[in-house]
Amino acid sequence: SDPQSSKTYSFVSLPGNAVKKRPRRRYDEIERLYHCSWPGCTKSYGTLNHLNAHIVMQRHGTKRSPGEFKELRKQWRKAKKEESERAALAQQQ
Numbered sequence: 001s002d003p004q005s006s007k008t009y010s011f012v013s014l015p016g017n018a019v020k021k022r023p024r025r026r027y028d029e030i031e032r033l034y035h036c037s038w039p040g041c042t043k044s045y046g047t048l049n050h051l052n053a054h055i056v057m058q059r060h061g062t063k064r065s066p067g068e069f070k071e072l073r074k075q076w077r078k079a080k081k082e083e084s085e086r087a088a089l090a091q092q093q
Contacts, residue, residue: 030046033046033072034046034069037060038061048069051064
């Protein structure tokens with residue numbers, strides 16, 4: 001018979017108070033780093049999870065591990081950083 005236990009809580013979100021979700025990337029914006037290695041398959045994906053879903057559903061071998069793509073991701077990050085630095089320099093001029 002605790003007076004606290006009779007409280008009811010309402011978690012209805014108020015309009016205009018909604019948290020904005022990050023927008024979904026458009027098809028042409030997705031950097032497709034993860035390629036299917038199955039012979040004759042040309043599919044590539046923006047996430048390892050999506051590649052592995054493809055591999056399992058199409059039975060294109062065993063799931064790929066993050067370690068296989070470590071060097072690839074490292075090179076991609078370096079190229080992306082250099083590109084953003086060039087863009088920043090061009091904007092300053």
